[in-house]
Amino acid sequence: GNSVTQMEGPVTLSEEAFLTINCTYTATGYPSLFWYVQYPGEGLQLLLKATKADDKGSNKGFEATYRKETTSFHLEKGSVQVSDSAVYFCALSERAGGTSYGKLTFGQGTILTVHP
Amino acid sequence: KAGVTQTPRYLIKTRGQQVTLSCSPISGHRSVSWYQQTPGQGLQFLFEYFSETQRNKGNFPGRFSGRQFSNSRSEMNVSTLELGDSALYLCASSLEGRGTGSNTEAFFGQGTRLTVV
Secondary structure (H helix, E strand, O other): OOEEEEOOOOEEEEOOOOEEEOEEEEOOOOOEEEEEEEOOOOOEEEEEEEOOOOOEEEEOOEEEEOEOOOOEOOEEEOOOOHHHOEEEEEEEEEEEOOEEEEEEEEOOOEEEEEEO | OOOOEEEOOEEEEOOOOOEEEEEEOOOOOOEEEEEEEEOOOEEEEEEEEEOOEEEEEOOOOOOEEEEEOOOOOEEEEEOOOOHHHOEEEEEEEEOOOEEOHHHHOOEEOOOEEEEEO
């Protein structure tokens, strides 16, 4: 079945540091890939997505590139802020025949804490 | 526009009881999915409803059930509650839940925190 593996956390950084959160996946076919963020006491918010190989998703300074050859979708940000402290989830949804299916398979989540 | 609304936000139930959680999707969204979030198992897919029909189901026992109404609002029910059912239950809605592009983008509610004692 499908699975998503994220780097183990928690990750603690100083403000303005570079962030990488690794994500690799196992899936049949060509899934769509997502990064979601969860702030304390909140639901999940879509951060960025990519639907095909070599696509780069970006939002709020975060970027991730869909790498089919390494089955990876690593999240990066050049300069983190205290407000980026949250839990980050990598996820995939199955695709078949060019159609994505709504069921999401999530990684275990990575807690990010950014200190001033 | 209003986001996904889940009610109640918090619930405390006793083992053996049953519980019903409610989800109102974003207006115009026809697909509603449910997820269980626990510290040990992370986020796990429960089921998806589209046009009042269950379209996809995760690996949960039959005690977990759901339904969707004609206005796309959805409820999930857990019968004979166990301590291990304590979790954050998240609902997500999307336009179609299936297809391409923004049709499948999922918007999550804030969740219902269920505690079973």
